[in-house]
Amino acid sequence: MQTERKNVPAFMNPAIFIASSVLVGILFAFQEWISLRHLGYRMAAPIFFESWGFQFLVWGTLCWLLWRFLGAWIQKARVVAILTVVLPLSIAISLGQQMLFVFIFQNLPLNHPEMSYWQRLSMYVYAELLDNMLIFWCAFSLFRGIGYYQQYREQEQAKAALEIQLANAQLAALRMQLNPHFLFNTMNSISSLMRSDIEAADTMLEQLSCLLRLSLERGESQLVSVREELDFIELYLAMQGQRYAGRVTQSVRCDPSLYDALLPSMILQPIVENAYVHGISKTNANSILAIEGSRDGGHLRICVMNSGMGLSPRRLNGRRGVGLRNIEARLKLHYGADASLQVAELDERNVHVTIVLPLQFSSEEEASLTRLGTR
Amino acid sequence: MIRSVLADDEVLARQKLRQLLKEIDDIEIVGECATASETIELVRLTEPELIFLDIRMSDMNGFDVLERLSTDPNRPLPHVIFVTANDRYAVRAFEIHAIDYLLKPFTPVRLQAAVQRVRERLATGESGQNGTAKKQQPEPYTTRMVFKSRGRILFLSVDDIRWIEAQENYVRICTGKDSHLLRETIGSLENRLDPNAFLRVHRSAIVNLHHVKEVKNESDGDATVVLKSGEQVPMSRSYRSKIQKLLKLQ
Numbered sequence: 192m193q194t195e196r197k198n199v200p201a202f203m204n205p206a207i208f209i210a211s212s213v214l215v216g217i218l219f220a221f222q223e224w225i226s227l228r229h230l231g232y233r234m235a236a237p238i239f240f241e242s243w244g245f246q247f248l249v250w251g252t253l254c255w256l257l258w259r260f261l262g263a264w265i266q267k268a269r270v271v272a273i274l275t276v277v278l279p280l281s282i283a284i285s286l287g288q289q290m291l292f293v294f295i296f297q298n299l300p301l302n303h304p305e306m307s308y309w310q311r312l313s314m315y316v317y318a319e320l321l322d323n324m325l326i327f328w329c330a331f332s333l334f335r336g337i338g339y340y341q342q343y344r345e346q347e348q349a350k351a352a353l354e355i356q357l358a359n360a361q362l363a364a365l366r367m368q369l370n371p372h373f374l375f376n377t378m379n380s381i382s383s384l385m386r387s388d389i390e391a392a393d394t395m396l397e398q399l400s401c402l403l404r405l406s407l408e409r410g411e412s413q414l415v416s417v418r419e420e421l422d423f424i425e426l427y428l429a430m431q432g433q434r435y436a437g438r439v440t441q442s443v444r445c446d447p448s449l450y451d452a453l454l455p456s457m458i459l460q461p462i463v464e465n466a467y468v469h470g471i472s473k474t475n476a477n478s479i480l481a482i483e484g485s486r487d488g489g490h491l492r493i494c495v496m497n498s499g500m501g502l503s504p505r506r507l508n509g510r511r512g513v514g515l516r517n518i519e520a521r522l523k524l525h526y527g528a529d530a531s532l533q534v535a536e537l538d539e540r541n542v543h544v545t546i547v548l549p550l551q552f553s554s555e556e557e558a559s560l561t562r563l564g565t566r
Numbered sequence: 567m568i569r570s571v572l573a574d575d576e577v578l579a580r581q582k583l584r585q586l587l588k589e590i591d592d593i594e595i596v597g598e599c600a601t602a603s604e605t606i607e608l609v610r611l612t613e614p615e616l617i618f619l620d621i622r623m624s625d626m627n628g629f630d631v632l633e634r635l636s637t638d639p640n641r642p643l644p645h646v647i648f649v650t651a652n653d654r655y656a657v658r659a660f661e662i663h664a665i666d667y668l669l670k671p672f673t674p675v676r677l678q679a680a681v682q683r684v685r686e687r688l689a690t691g692e693s694g695q696n697g698t699a700k701k702q703q704p705e706p707y708t709t710r711m712v713f714k715s716r717g718r719i720l721f722l723s724v725d726d727i728r729w730i731e732a733q734e735n736y737v738r739i740c741t742g743k744d745s746h747l748l749r750e751t752i753g754s755l756e757n758r759l760d761p762n763a764f765l766r767v768h769r770s771a772i773v774n775l776h777h778v779k780e781v782k783n784e785s786d787g788d789a790t791v792v793l794k795s796g797e798q799v800p801m802s803r804s805y806r807s808k809i810q811k812l813l814k815l816q
Contacts, residue, residue, distance in 0.1 A: 390674070397673045401717025404653065404669075418736070418747060426716045447733035450747070561713040561748050562657055563758050565706070 198344040200337060203258065209251035216247025242296055249288055250323075254330040257284075265331065266338030277331065285323035289315050358524050359413075373464060374403075380434060391433065398430045409456050413525070416553060417484060417491070418450040424459050424482065431467055438476050445484035452491050453551045455521050461514035462495045462544045470499025470542060487547060494545045502536045515544075522548060567594040568684060571612065573605040573631070574620040574649065579670070583618055583649065586674050590681055602626035606634050614644045616665075616684055621650040629658065645687060647680050656719045660712040667712075667719045683723070707760040715746040724764075728777040729791075729799050730755060732770035742795060765809055767791055767801040775812055 202208060220243030224236055257265070268277065293312045300306075300314065377399050384392035405423050409415055421443060428441050463480070471478040481496045511519070515532065522530040530548035537543055570593055574580045580598050587593045596612045599605045602625045609617060609631075621628040628648060635643055648659045651670040659667050665687060666680035711722050722741065731738045732752035739746045756766050766772050779794045781801065789801040791809070801809070 393671070393673050394675075396671050397676070400669070400671055405717045418749075422716050422747070429716075447736060450734060450736055557749075559713075559749055560653075560657060560719075561711065561750065562660055563708040563711045564660060564663075566663075566709045 198341045200340070203255075203337065205255050205259075208255050208258075209248065212247045212251025212254070213244055216243040216245075216250075219243050219247075238298075242292075245295065246288075246292055249291065250326055250330075253284060253288065254327075257330065258334055262334050262337075265334045266341075281324050281327040281331070282320075285320055285327060286316070288323060289319065373460065374399075377430065395430060395433065398426060398433075402426050402430075406457065413455055414453040414551075414553075415456040416450065416557065417445060417452045417454060419557075420454055420456065420459055421445060421450075421482075421484070423457070424463060427460055427463060428480070431463070435467070435471060435478070438474070439471050439478040439480055441480045443482045445482075446486055449484050449486060449491060449550075451552050453553055454491065454493070454548060455525055458518055458521065458546065459493065459495065461518060462546075465512065465514055465544070466495055466497035466499070466542070470497040473500045474498070486550065489550050490547050491550045492545060492547045494543055496537075496541060496543050498540050499542070500540070502534070502542055518546070522546065568592055568616050568681070568688065569594050569596045569612065569614040570616040570618065571596060571605070571608055571614045571644070572598045572618045573600075573602075573608075573623070573628070574618070575600045575623045576620075579620070579649070583677075586677050587681075589674075590678065592685070593681065602628075602631045605631050609635055609644060610638070610641070613641060615688065616647065617644045618647050618649050621648060621652060621655050629655070629662070632662065645684050647684070653714070653719055656712055656714075660710075660721060664721070666721050669719055683721075686723075708758040709760075713746065713748055715744075720746070724759060725774075725776065727764075727774050728793055728795060728797065729774060730764075730772040731799075740797070762812070765805070765812060767799060767805045767809060769802065771799050771801075773799055775809075778809075778813065781806065781809055781813070 202211065217240060220239040223243070224234070224239045227234060265277070290312060293308065293315055300311065306314075377395070381392050381395050381399070384395060402423065405419075405426070409419075425443060428443070432439065432441055459482070463482070466480055471480060477498075479496070479498045482493065483496070484491065484493045486492070511534070515534065519532050522532060526548055531546070533543075533545045533547075535543045535545070570587070572580050572583050572587075572595060574583070577600075580600075584595060584598070587595060593616075596614055597608045599608050600623075602623045605617075605619070605623075619628040619631065623631075628646075628650075632643070632646065635641075646659075646662075646664045647666045647668060648655070648664055649668045649670065649672070653669055656667050665683050668676060668680060709724055711724065713720055713722070722739075726741050728740050728742055730752065731740065733747070735749060735751065736747050737750050737752050737755055739748060752766075752770065752772060756764070756772055759772070763775055764772050765775055773791050773793070777793050777795070779792045782790045782792055782798075784790060788803060789806050791799040791801050793799065
């Protein structure tokens with residue numbers, strides 16, 4: 192029952208519903224009173240408003256009760272049920288309503304004090320039963336209409352939820368493709384270092400643990416702050432810097448006002464990894480890797496620059512490796528057309544990879560472990 | 567010699583510690599244990615100055631061990647270096663005044679730094695942490711801090727801070743070879759630090775006077791604080807007389 196009551200229009204609130212019904216009654220009363228005056232009859236206004244108002248008050252209440260207790264059933268009822276149950280119900284309710292009305296307003300019709308209850312009732316049934324049934328069926332149609340509206344809304348919402356789920360699943364899948372690749376390469380490096388330089392292997396193992404801790408901590412969260420991402424990337428750079436000691440100069444710069452801006456987690460690491468694999472690793476000395484975060488109007492721009500080999504002809508034609516394609520897909524899933532990834536060759540040695548995405552800031556404070564203490 | 571006990575329920579974890587500590591001359595390992603109850607017994611028996619303590623052990627955790635040990639007011643508690651794979655307990659460890667918190671796997675360098683902190687603490691003649699027994703007046707200023715930086719837990723003594731730079735909602739804490747970004751405002755940090763050691767020299771900089779070499783006057787009337795490490799921190803005019811007075815006092 193409860194779940195059926197989602198997306199109920201505001202006018203089905205009992206107070207609003209019954210009040211609107213009474214308002215309709217008053218409008219009818221007003222109309223009748225005006226038209227009678229027009230025909231030359233002079234009558235006291237209150238009896239019109241009382242009788243019409245009462246009639247629609249009763250109808251409003253009846254219809255609302257009908258909605259409250261039979262609404263869900265009415266929405267689902269089939270033709271047979273409508274003919275065998277709702278039709279007799281409509282007659283019974285209309286009759287009942289009229290019996291109540293005639294009972295309450297003893298002096299109606301006006302100027303016929305000699306008529307008995309049954310005479311007056313038969314007169315009213317004769318004149319208004321069909322009108323009354325019309326009111327009933329209007330309410331019936333309204334309930335059915337609300338039913339269709341609810342169904343439509345539920346379908347829409349289910350569809351939207353499904354889309355979000357799908358996007359999350361895709362994002363998770365993309366993220367998983369990024370991690371293991373890096374993970375196993377690093378383990379291989381450690382395995383190699385174990386034979387030649389135990390200290391370096393130890394250091395790299397510690398750094399890898401720190402990286403894993405950071406990425407596990409992020410868990411399922413898709414967006415992280417720039418500072419967290421840079422924290423992660425600096426650790427990654429430290430590892431690469433060790434591997435390429437003496438061959439590369441690294442720098443990370445970012446406008447401090449952007450530290451709390453959000454970006455998809457692990458979005459930079461594949462770009463930096465690419466810079467190493469395709470650029471820096473292929474040169475002998477004096478390579479540069481620079482990361483710069485800046486503000487570009489309402490957008491966050493992060494540029495990864497590396498010197499090295501330049502782009503291969505294939506890459507120049509816009510073909511991208513799986514790493515960059517993943518990043519593009521993730522940007523698109525998160526921001527649609529409002530984000531971009533660009534790869535450009537500055538000259539034959541320098542390559543720029545730039546991502547631009549809408550500037551957003553986290554609304555919630557991240558939990559911090561920082562504590563200050565006295566001795 | 568720093569008499570030490572190793573407590574970890576894993577053989578290989580103890581082996582690593584033993585091997586690395588063997589290379590540190592002033593550490594003497596007086597015993598090893600694999601369970602919490604063994605640890606309590608061993609510490610009561612040998613009264614070490616230092617314990618390397620795992621947090622998760624089969625019977626009790628490391629904090630329970632310390633609590634049991636602290637019920638005996640006649641014996642000083644050993645200093646504690648936690649060695650654990652879990653970063654969740656860092657704040658708790660910091661609050662009971664542990665010396666350091668090593669996350670597994672750790673490097674020899676990291677271990678040596680932790681032992682150095684023990685030496686410093688022993689030199690000041692303080693006994694172990696967890697002060698039910700000691701009821702000193704606490705110092706009003708921060709002397710140590712814990713934070714996370716690049717996946718590492720750091721217990722930092724403020725003496726190691728050379729200078730602090732404000733960066734919007736963050737501060738960068740520079741300790742020489744490293745720097746760490748914390749989500750803190752420079753103003754709140756300034757209030758917590760001892761004004762006799764830490765001086766705000768600029769809207770966005772605090773320096774540790776113990777690391778200051780000199781104040782250099784620039785031709786345009788401004789000044790630069792030069793640290794012993796050679797780093798230069800810009801200084802606002804208004805702070806110059808203050809720093810010169812403080813430097814003379816030292």
